[in-house]
Amino acid sequence: MLEISLTHFLVVSSILFCLGIYGVVTRKNAVMVLMGIELILNASNINFIAFARYGNFGLQGQMVALFVIVLAAAEAAIALAIVLNVYKTFVNINVDELDTLRD
């Protein structure tokens, strides 16, 4: 079997990243768009940690990954609050139908 190297992790993360982009682009439901964003953030985190492991940077990559996780948590909370408000105003959260800025 092939020896696992940096490339393997990078390939996994790039596929995950592209799946996340696909989710963000194609989904109608705003919550599903958020899930796509989480996939993208996870893919970037795999990259950070893979480079922390295989590069000579110490643990800085893991540090950045931790910060990304914190930001993802904050982002999810705020975004879901926005989604709730949108739902209260428009009764649905399909991003393709939300084209008015005021009610």
Add this chain to the structure above:
Amino acid sequence: MINYLQKFWGGLFTILIGMRVTFKHMFVPAVTIQYPTVRPELPERERNRLYVNMDDCIGCDQCSRACPVSCIDIETVKSIPGEDLGKTSNGKKKALWVTKFDIDIAKCCYCELCVFPCPTDCIYMTDVYEFSEFERSSFIYDFVTLTKEEIEDKKKNFAEMQAQKEAAKAAAAIKAAEEKAAKKDEPGKKPDNEKDVKLMGVYEIIFYLFAAVTLVSAVFVVTSRNIVRAAFNLLFTFFGVAGIYVLLGADFVAIVQLIVYVGGILILLIFGVMITNKITEVDIKTGTLHTLPAAIGVGLFTGIVGAVVLNTEWRVVDSEMPESTLTTLGHMLITEYVLIFELLGILLLIALIGAASMARK
């Protein structure tokens, strides 16, 4: 006669007027300095000749890549396992023998761009500004501390190691083939080093398992029409990613991933799904938009990124996995990253208050 004296006086007077400036300067302090003996004080952050402290250089090549006129030329040779190259003054481990570190100071444009990327602060601008030479070639400064014999030695060591590895690989392949053949011949007999082979494969098997779990469930996340099913598949994606973190030696990040993503964000997302849908049926559906163009575009993008990843020669440093990253990460959080740490605390507080007040309206 009077006329003559008047002319004489006029001449003398105008000479004195002319000389006034000259006389004045006899009492003014000198502005020129006696250069070689007296030196002007250089301004702060003056940029002059580069210097490299080779004791701290890890051979990472970042200064050379940052140089806009490519005046830095670095060559390195990997150290063989077991060789201790020591640590730099800020605790970075050295893993490469620097066999060539030439700076062509004649090309240098003194932009200082090479100084910033250095992870160990070993390349810097000195205050030496007098270094004229008679020969162009003497502007190439050689900072390597190893002698020629040592360089040859290191290169030989590395080549030998490489050859040994190749040989070991070849031997393993031959052995595996032989074993296969032997197994075919006598299926009852067990080979002696089966355990070793298995141990080598465990890491790979776990990696492929986690990668498969991550990617397959991620595919379901983005394609499943049932939102709740997608959310549950997201759970498996997060688990798979956490497993990949563990394989990369990031134990603490893996735990945080499980706690924050699985325990927090996913629950939040499922709440979002539940609240924002009229639950009349059991399965909550969602539509999709422009799937074909998106699939084509994303597929192309994947191809490009994948090709770049596969065709790049990554400069990999073989560092052994740390026992636990917890201590180091804790130290980094309260020293190097303390400002970001505090700022993130404030950010989370703002997010908390903001989300609560927005959702309450």
